[in-house]
Amino acid sequence: MVLLDEPSLGDADQVFDYCQDPIFERFLTVPWPYAREHAEGFLGEYVPAGWASDREYTWALRESAGADLVGVIALRLTGESVAADASVHRVGSIGFWLGAPHRGRGLIPEAQRLVADWAFDQGIIDVLHWECLLGNVASARAAWKSGFRYSGVGPSVAAYRDGSYPDSWQGHLAAGDDRRPQPGWPAEVLEL
Numbered sequence: 001m002v003l004l005d006e007p008s009l010g011d012a013d014q015v016f017d018y019c020q021d022p023i024f025e026r027f028l029t030v031p032w033p034y035a036r037e038h039a040e041g042f043l044g045e046y047v048p049a050g051w052a053s054d055r056e057y058t059w060a061l062r063e064s065a066g067a068d069l070v071g072v073i074a075l076r077l078t079g080e081s082v083a084a085d086a087s088v089h090r091v092g093s094i095g096f097w098l099g100a101p102h103r104g105r106g107l108i109p110e111a112q113r114l115v116a117d118w119a120f121d122q123g124i125i126d127v128l129h130w131e132c133l134l135g136n137v138a139s140a141r142a143a144w145k146s147g148f149r150y151s152g153v154g155p156s157v158a159a160y161r162d163g164s165y166p167d168s169w170q171g172h173l174a175a176g177d178d179r180r181p182q183p184g185w186p187a188e189v190l191e192l
Contacts (some may be wrong), residue, residue: 001063001064001110002061002062002063002070002107002110002111002114002137003035003061003062003063003064003065003067004059004060004061004073004111004115004118005059005060005061005062005065006059006060007043007058007060007069007072008060009043009044009049010040010041011039011060011106012036012040012043012045012119012131013039013076014036014068014069014075014099014179015039015042015043015069016034016036016038016039016073017099017101018036018069018071018097018099018145019034019039020034020096021100022097023100024097027120027132027133027135027136027139027160028097028133029158029159029160031161031163032161034144038098038153041092046058050074052137055076056074056075056076056077057075058072058073058074059072059073059074059108059115060072060112061073061096061098061108061111069099070095070098070099070101070102070107071098071099071102071107071108071111071157072096072097072098073096073108073111073115074090074095075093075094075096075115075119075124075125075128076094076095076157077090077091077092077124077125078091078092078093078129079091079119081086089125089127089174090125090126090127090130090172091125091126091127091128091129091130091146092119092124092130093115093123093128093129093130093157093158094112094115094128094130095158096108096111096112096139096142098148103138106145108142108146109118109142109145110141110145110179112146113141113146113179114134116128116146116173120175123177126174126175126186127172127173127174127175128148128172128173128174129157129158129170129171129173130143130148130167130170130171130173131156131158131169131170131171131174132167132168132170133156133160133166133167133169134153134166134167134168136169137188137189140169140186140189140191141190143171143181144171144177144181144182145181146173146179146186146188147173147177147178147179147181147182148171148172148173148182149171149172149177149179149184150170150171150183150184151170151171151172152165152169152188153167153168153169153170154170154171155167155168156168157170169186173178
């Protein structure tokens with residue numbers, strides 16, 4: 001079980017420790033090398049500013065109330081898109097990470113479901129976008145398990161730390177979509 005909770009400055013040590021993982025350097029947009037000041041700025045400034053502006057909602061992932069932080073998940077509002085039928089959809093983008101000791105236990109698909117349900121139920125978005133850099137099989141597998149439809153490979157929507165937009169696997173989930181794993185994902189994502 002995973003609980004969405006408010007991140008706090010008390011989580012700074014864990015955020016700092018988790019963000020030392022070389023996987024974060026390879027696949028995430030967090031600053032590198034990651035310093036304690038980055039964790040404090042993230043928790044004390046970035047997260048509250050996102051909530052205050054209604055542009056990005058960030059949650060701490062915990063296994064129960066009052067438990068230690070195991071990861072982070074965020075929903076960023078990215079704008080609107082026009083579908084082939086000329087309908088306009090409000091779009092959000094989801095991002096997440098787990099500390100290494102907590103990976104492989106199904107926490108991210110559960111957290112993605114909670115965030116998607118909240119955003120769709122509140123009418124905040126109609127479509128949820130997901131992406132990860134090519135090769136981040138763990139992230140892709142979590143999106144597949146959560147029912148995202150694979151959209152293909154393209155330049156990332158979010159800038160990487162060097163300002164580039166590297167190729168990424170991309171997917172989307174609409175409010176009315178079936179949340180079961182969908183076909184069409186790259187073979188390496190489905191290999192267990």
